[in-house]
Amino acid sequence: MPRTPEPLMNKVFRNAEETIFDIQDGATLMVGGFGLCGIPENLISALVAKGVKNLNTISNNMGVDEFGLGLLLQKRQIRSHKGSYVGENRLFEEMVLSGQLDLELIPQGTFAERIRAGGAGIPAFYTPTGVGTIVAEGKETREFDGRTYVMERWLRADFALVKAWRGDKWGNLIYRKTAQNFNPMMAAAARVTIAEVEELVEPGELVPDQIHTPSIYVSRIFQAVGEEKRIERRKTRKTAA
Numbered sequence: 001m002p003r004t005p006e007p008l009m010n011k012v013f014r015n016a017e018e019t020i021f022d023i024q025d026g027a028t029l030m031v032g033g034f035g036l037c038g039i040p041e042n043l044i045s046a047l048v049a050k051g052v053k054n055l056n057t058i059s060n061n062m063g064v065d066e067f068g069l070g071l072l073l074q075k076r077q078i079r080s081h082k083g084s085y086v087g088e089n090r091l092f093e094e095m096v097l098s099g100q101l102d103l104e105l106i107p108q109g110t111f112a113e114r115i116r117a118g119g120a121g122i123p124a125f126y127t128p129t130g131v132g133t134i135v136a137e138g139k140e141t142r143e144f145d146g147r148t149y150v151m152e153r154w155l156r157a158d159f160a161l162v163k164a165w166r167g168d169k170w171g172n173l174i175y176r177k178t179a180q181n182f183n184p185m186m187a188a189a190a191r192v193t194i195a196e197v198e199e200l201v202e203p204g205e206l207v208p209d210q211i212h213t214p215s216i217y218v219s220r221i222f223q224a225v226g227e228e229k230r231i232e233r234r235k236t237r238k239t240a241a
Contacts, residue, residue: 011218016042016046017046017049020159026055028056034182036064038179043161051075054079058186061088062081073092109127109129119217122154126151158191159191161194163197165179172218174206195218
């Protein structure tokens with residue numbers, strides 16, 4: 001899928017609402033994050049407000065009932081989902097079981113590699129994960145060195161919505177700790193990549209060796225506002241007696 005070139009000096013937008021101007025009904029979206037860590041909160045909220053429907057989402061999970069992609073789910077804006085985990089969203093479970101949502105569950109390592117392959121231009125690869133299970137149904141298998149492998153296709157999207165810690169106005173991105181998760185590989189696997197960042201700086205302010213996503217992959221960028229950064233499951237240590 002060819003990427004859409006955009007002028008180098010025209011990447012900065014005022015807010016999330018402006019960056020999603022061309023996301024239409026039926027679009028396929030990659031959405032970064034793992035649980036509620038590193039999710040593009042502003043972009044998700046903008047999609048809810050815009051009201052686009054029949055979206056096909058590719059994300060590790062579907063957030064929780066009232067946050068993250070769960071907000072789009074509540075408004076029935078998602079038609080299908082590809083991901084590797086569904087455990088924290090009751091509505092998601094109900095919609096899948098009732099046939100309201102098309103779900104493809106993918107082993108997490110395979111999911112990550114399919115996205116990485118999409119960004120690297122590798123249309124397919126073989127993996128032993130899922131052989132002999134429903135994961136392999138209808139897929140080509142081959143034997144290598146006495147072991148059976150199943151062929152998996154790359155994953156690509158119309159848009160990738162990613163969240164970074166710092167980014168410059170050219171679109172270079174740095175992610176912080178585990179918030180890196182799926183964001184870098186998704187940034188490389190879509191026709192248009194939109195980044196929301198906690199801190200937007202001038203070109204040259206980022207240390208080159210610390211950049212995770214080079215600007216060549218980023219089409220649009222804006223500084224996020226009003227982030228909640230919710231904790232999915234709060235665990236605290238018991239105080240000593």
